[in-house]
Amino acid sequence: MIGHVGDTVACRVCGGVVEAFLDLGAQPISQRFRDPADGSPEVFFRLAVGQCGSCTMVQLCQEIPREEMFHEGYPFRSSGSRAMTGHFTAVAERFLETELTGPDPFVVEIGCNDGVMLRTIRRAGVRHLGFEPSGDVAEAARAAGVRVRGEFFEEATAARAAEAEGPADVVYAANTVCHIPYLDSVLRGVDALLAPGGVFVFEDPYLGDVLARTAFDQIYDEHFYLFSARSVRAAADRFGFELVDVERLPVHGGQVRYTLARAGARRPAAAVAELLEEERSRGLTDEAVLRGFATRTARVRDELVAMLTALRRDGSRVVGYAATAKSATLLNFCDIGPDLVPFICDTTPAKQGLVTPGKHIPVRPPGEFARPYPDYALLFAWNHAEEIMSKEREFRRAGGRWLMYVPRVHVV
Numbered sequence: 001m002i003g004h005v006g007d008t009v010a011c012r013v014c015g016g017v018v019e020a021f022l023d024l025g026a027q028p029i030s031q032r033f034r035d036p037a038d039g040s041p042e043v044f045f046r047l048a049v050g051q052c053g054s055c056t057m058v059q060l061c062q063e064i065p066r067e068e069m070f071h072e073g074y075p076f077r078s079s080g081s082r083a084m085t086g087h088f089t090a091v092a093e094r095f096l097e098t099e100l101t102g103p104d105p106f107v108v109e110i111g112c113n114d115g116v117m118l119r120t121i122r123r124a125g126v127r128h129l130g131f132e133p134s135g136d137v138a139e140a141a142r143a144a145g146v147r148v149r150g151e152f153f154e155e156a157t158a159a160r161a162a163e164a165e166g167p168a169d170v171v172y173a174a175n176t177v178c179h180i181p182y183l184d185s186v187l188r189g190v191d192a193l194l195a196p197g198g199v200f201v202f203e204d205p206y207l208g209d210v211l212a213r214t215a216f217d218q219i220y221d222e223h224f225y226l227f228s229a230r231s232v233r234a235a236a237d238r239f240g241f242e243l244v245d246v247e248r249l250p251v252h253g254g255q256v257r258y259t260l261a262r263a264g265a266r267r268p269a270a271a272v273a274e275l276l277e278e279e280r281s282r283g284l285t286d287e288a289v290l291r292g293f294a295t296r297t298a299r300v301r302d303e304l305v306a307m308l309t310a311l312r313r314d315g316s317r318v319v320g321y322a323a324t325a326k327s328a329t330l331l332n333f334c335d336i337g338p339d340l341v342p343f344i345c346d347t348t349p350a351k352q353g354l355v356t357p358g359k360h361i362p363v364r365p366p367g368e369f370a371r372p373y374p375d376y377a378l379l380f381a382w383n384h385a386e387e388i389m390s391k392e393r394e395f396r397r398a399g400g401r402w403l404m405y406v407p408r409v410h411v412v
C-alpha cells in the first residue's frame with residue numbers, strides 16, 4: 001500500500017520524488033463524526049507524510065477527494081474560539097489600514113468559513129467576496145451579511161470571479177491553502193484574480209513548529225501540505241510569484257503568514273531571508289531531522305498509551321476535551337478508544353451527540369465535564385489551552401489535572 005516509510009510518490013507541486021518519512025496508519029476522514037447507530041462502513045485512507053527531494057515540500061502521500069471532507073455538514077466553525085475570533089478581527093483591521101486604502105478596494109478570502117474575518121471587512125463597507133464550498137458554514141457567513149460563493153477556489157472559479165468582480169487587492173486565506181492539494185490551480189487562480197500590485201496572504205501550520213513540538217497530530221487529511229518558507233518560496237517561484245514577507249504567528253500551535261506578490265512587484269522584507277536562514281541552520285528539511293521527528297512521534301504514542309492504561313488500572317477517570325480534527329490522528333494512530341477515553345466534551349453543536357471517526361468515542365456538550373469532574377482531562381485542543389483552561393478553572397480547583405501530549409506527555 002502507498003504510504004509506508006520509504007515509499008515514494010510524485011510531488012503535487014513540482015513532480016519530484018516524495019519519500020515518506022512518517023506513517024500514521026489507516027485513518028478516517030478527520031471531521032466525519034457519525035451517528036452512534038450508523039453501522040455503515042467508514043472511509044479510511046493511509047496517512048503518511050513525505051518530503052519532495054526537489055522542492056522540499058512536505059505533503060501527504062495520499063490525496064483525499066475534497067468532497068469527502070468539505071461538504072454540507074462540515075462541522076468546523078471558525079468563530080468557536082474567542083481567541084481566534086480576535087485574531088481574525090485584527091487581520092481584517094490590518095488589511096483595512098494597509099492594503100485596502102485605495103479607491104474601491106476589493107478583498108477575496110479563500111475558505112472564509114462562517115465569515116469570522118470578512119464580517120469586519122463588511123462592517124467597514126469594503127467590497128469583499130468569500131469562497132466557501134461547505135454549505136452550512138457558508139450559510140452562517142451569509143447570515144452575517146458576508147458575500148459568499150459556495151465554490152471551491154481553483155483556477156476556473158477564480159477566473160470567473162475576476163471577470164465578474166474585477167481584480168482583487170488582497171487574496172487572503174487562513175488554514176485553507178495547506179488543505180488544497182491542487183496548489184498549482186490555486187496559484188493560477190490567484191494569478192487570474194490579483195491586481196498587478198496586489199498580495200496573496202495565507203497563514204498555515206508551520207513545519208518548524210510541528211517539528212519543534214513533535215505535534216504530529218497536526219498531520220491529518222485536511223492538512224495536505226506542511227509549509228516552510230523554503231517550500232513556499234519554491235512554489236511561488238514556479239507560478240510567477242515571489243515570497244515577499246513571512247511572519248511567525250502563535251495561533252493554532254505555531255503558524256507562518258506568507259505574503260506573495262507578483263515577481264518583482266515588491267521588495268522582499270528582511271524577515272524572508274532570516275527565516276530561510278533559520279530553516280537552513282536548523283536543518284529543517286534534512287532527512288535525519290524528519291526521521292528524528294518520526295522517532296519522537298512513536299515515543300509520544302507509547303508514553304501516552306502507557307499513561308492512559310495505568311490511569312485506567314488505578315481507577316482514575318479520564319475524559320477527553322475538544323473533539324478536534326487533530327484528535328482523529330492521535331486517537332487512531334495510538335489506538336485509543338472509549339475504553340481509555342469514555343467521552344470527549346466539545347462546544348460544537350454539530351459534533352455533539354455523535355461519535356468520533358474511527359474510534360467512535362462519544363462527543364458530549366461541555367456541560368457534562370463537571371458532572372462530576374474527571375480526575376484527568378486529555379486536552380486535544382492544546383492550541384486553545386489558554387482559552388480552555390481559563391474557562392475551566394474550576395476543574396483544577398476541584399483537584400483535576402490536564403493531561404497533555406505536546407510537546408511530550410505531561411500533566412499540568
Ligand code: SAM
Nearest residue numbers: 070078110111113131132134152153174175176
Ligand atoms: N479560514 C477559517 C479559519 O482559519 O478558521 C476556516 C478554516 S477551515 C479549517 C478550512 C475551510 O476551507 C473550510 O471551511 C473548507 O470548507 C474551506 N475550503 C476547503 N477547500 C477549499 C477551496 N478549494 N476553496 C475555498 N475554500 C475551501
Ligand code: TMP
Nearest residue numbers: 080081322323324346347348381384388
Ligand atoms: P481546532 O483546534 O481545529 O480549532 O478545533 C477546536 C475544537 O475544540 C472545536 O471542535 C471546538 C472545540 N473547543 C471547545 O470544545 N471548547 C473551547 O473552548 C474551544 C476554544 C474549542
Ligand code: ZN
Nearest residue numbers: 011014052055
Ligand atoms: Zn516538489
